[in-house]
Amino acid sequence: METFEEFVKRILTILFWFLLISPLIIFPVLFLLIPILGIDVTFANEILTATIDPLKAIKLADRYGVGPSSTFFKVAAFPGFTFAALVATLTILYERKLMAKAQLRVGPLYAGRFEGFLQPIADLFKLLGKELVVPEKADKTFFWAAPIISLGLGASLLAVIPLSPTSYIARSDFSLLIPFAIIGFSPLVVLIAAWASSNKFAFIGGLRALHQLAAYEIPMLISILGVVVLTGSFDLMKIVEAQKDVWFIFPQFLAAIIFYITILSELERIPFDLPEAETEIVSGWLTEYTGMHFGLLQLGVYIKFYVLALLFTLLFLGGWNGPAFLPPIVWLLTKLFFVITMIILPRAVLPRLRLDQLIRIGWAWLIALSFINLFIAVIESSLGVI
């Protein structure tokens, strides 16, 4: 048995020898091909120099429309998918460590020298190495589609959410509404996954998820309307700018609490993790998913986690506003870290609710409270508090 460290060493060794040997084959082939295909010689030269000089590489990428300021880079790397996936995987690691500390355990410890910080990579390799089992009676098309749609929905949430005044992918006057419109699709993913699995437990889990998400999306939307009333805009940029003096968590405290509770429900986290309740319905709608199918579904969920935590930060905690000695993005990430901690913590102290209790809280309490909050917002707005 090789340990994880030996495994990483082996991979790095292979990579090292590949990088050392491949130029001996690739470069002669390249030089042979240049005159045949009639490629500009300077281009080949630039590519070769770019491989050893990052500054030249950036310039080259810029010229061909994939540089740091291009849309492609924004979508693919920062503040787009790669950054979100990185935050999502770090969230998983952070959650495991935090839960372990709360429960007098050590948590991930062996992958990586310091406190098992390489555990996400180990998990990724584990999931990649697993067999993809598709149940015989499953609806194959939809069974395969669900993880991809889930991740796609998670990724498309990132489109209009700004991270700082300068780093955003797309600007929209309705950037607050668009994420919620996309989140509205997530019950469908759950239903597709549950139905296609052809498993009774998955089916029950899917129905539970449908009940839950339907009951909690309404108070979620109404609770953010308070913020909209106060700022008069659906644009997240303007909403954050309006919080320069006072964060909306103070005038809109009720809304913040409702939004926080609905986030927990939307992410199917304890105490609202009924669709995945292990001891009742195995793993709920995720029961039949294995390997990278499961990995993609989880990644989709955790990217949604990141987006909802980000929205909470932008709507109620003043986004990137903060004293000027730190750049705005650092303030945003600090607040985001705090919100993520707050979303993880209930898992350490609360048991799971029952479906009827959950529905009662959603329909009877949260919707009523969110309407009350809307009135509060209207009064505050007419009194000119903000």
Add this chain to the structure above:
Amino acid sequence: MQNAAMNIEDKGGDQLVLHVGPQHPGSGHFRILVTVDGDYIVGAKPDPGYVHRGAEKMAEYRDYIQNIPHLERPVIIDATGVTLPYVLAAEKIIDVEAPDRAKYIRMIMAELNRIISHLYWLGIYGIFLGHSTMFMWPMGDRELFIDLAESIGGTRVTFSYVVPGGVRNDMPTNFTERALKTFDYFEKRIEEYKKIFFNNPLMTARTEGIGIMTKKDAIGLGITGSNLRACGIDSDTRKDEPYCLYDNVDFEIPTRKEGDSYARCIVRLEEMQQSMNIMKQVLDLMEPGPIKQVIGGVMRGEPGEAFVRTEAARGTMFYHIVSDGEKNPYRVKISVPSFRNIIGMTHLLVGSRLADMPAIYWSLDYWPVEADR
């Protein structure tokens, strides 16, 4: 779109048959066939027998000493609880009696095992309700009691420590000191358990008024142990028919009137406190002396039979041993608490919600291996 989810053993209509177990995170070595109509359970059929090993029959082929590690297997989690009544019955047949010190050490081991078993139960109950911290904490604290028991018995769970005529070896000299330290720590932990779990509003909302067992039903179905005490009946074999030297110590029988899942939980928590209370008194009462009456040669007794009833962690453990004068017992009959406690489960599950199934099922502290034996 084809879908087969609905037509596996479907009864038609809105009803769905779920196989909860034996491969299910919330079952154990055991199956319940649950019929659900929407969110409600309309039928529940416990299906034990997956771990039946014929322990009673196998006991007929082993002599009295060999039977101790053998009969410990069904309930390794409560090893002393299951072997103590056997040894007491064997002593009646062989006609020996353990010295006082041995009796006291047996009581300590029995109570330690009760705590170990209850903590295991509590951990599983926590995770059954989705409370993962309540899974880790009792499992961690259980190790302390396992360490204590290990210092006496030599192994972590299967001690085979109680033998006819006494106990295998004496306690270590520093046991009292270590035990009292652990008890002090655990008293504090119980308060923390209450804070995070037993007084947690979500936990009480999940368990209060769920799976109510009435006094009459409990008596009629032959329920014993904590489940009976949770219905308001202060029945405890340790008080009713004192064995070892339980009549020398003073302890309370925790009871509750409600008979619901929460009552069964809190009764077990209080039983752990009472167990520590008993052990503290026993440690005071104990005097140095012999720990074993040595029996020469092979153990065998006159033809006859012996009945012994003790209070194990899950309820009344009853042994009936018949001897025909040979070195092996002619018949060993074990009447285990788990099997009797499971009879009530069907009645409790029908009419409740699917989400209440783990909350009711595990509140009965059913141990499939013990029931199947």
